[in-house]
Amino acid sequence: MVEILAMLSASAAAGLRIGIPLLIIGLLQGSNLWSQTPILSHISPKILLCLLTSWSLLEFFGSKKLLGQRLIQVVELLLSPIVGAIMGLAVASATDTPDWLIALTGGLLALVLQLVQIGWFYRLRGLPLWAAFLQDTLCIALVLFAFDAPWQGGIIALVLLWFAVRSAKQWYDWRYQKNKIY
Numbered sequence: 001m002v003e004i005l006a007m008l009s010a011s012a013a014a015g016l017r018i019g020i021p022l023l024i025i026g027l028l029q030g031s032n033l034w035s036q037t038p039i040l041s042h043i044s045p046k047i048l049l050c051l052l053t054s055w056s057l058l059e060f061f062g063s064k065k066l067l068g069q070r071l072i073q074v075v076e077l078l079l080s081p082i083v084g085a086i087m088g089l090a091v092a093s094a095t096d097t098p099d100w101l102i103a104l105t106g107g108l109l110a111l112v113l114q115l116v117q118i119g120w121f122y123r124l125r126g127l128p129l130w131a132a133f134l135q136d137t138l139c140i141a142l143v144l145f146a147f148d149a150p151w152q153g154g155i156i157a158l159v160l161l162w163f164a165v166r167s168a169k170q171w172y173d174w175r176y177q178k179n180k181i182y
Helices: 002-016 019-028 045-062 066-091 099-124 129-148 150-181
Strands: none
Touching: 002 019, 002 066, 002 099, 002 129, 002 150, 019 045, 019 066, 019 129, 045 066, 066 099, 066 129, 099 150, 129 150
16 A cells, blocks of 8 residues: 555656656665666666756746746646556565556556646636646655655645546536536
8 A cells, every 4th residue: 555655656746746756766766776767767877867957947947937838738737657666666676566557557547637737728818837836846845745645645646636526526616507507
């Protein structure tokens, strides 16, 4: 159960940002740098470090402006299921659960959280600055919780999933009320 909660925490982090969690996972592995991470272990660590550092800086600074948020969201929407699957597999390696189920669950959780972010972005016509800082902080915390406190990280991931369901209901009600008025 602990591995599943850790997997949910890591995949939720990938649903918020994609470069920062992968960079943190690589750095937490010490001198091995992504050698235990599926798919990424086949790529040169120097190239990955350069690429993920650049993308993480772009995510961190670009997410504070409206145009940067739009560009980053397109890339993150396409890559979040893949990164969510990689993060889930990297964290939940000691469980008896089949790898395909972990990858599917992690990828879907990351995709759902990314879709909720995009929904709020378009509903609010851009995310406020405090929300971008909250995403960055929550992303880093979820990755660290996946390794150090999987129970807490898993609970936070489940709360984020609950928030996604509530957001979908709120958008449905908002759309229904809008059409009812006209």
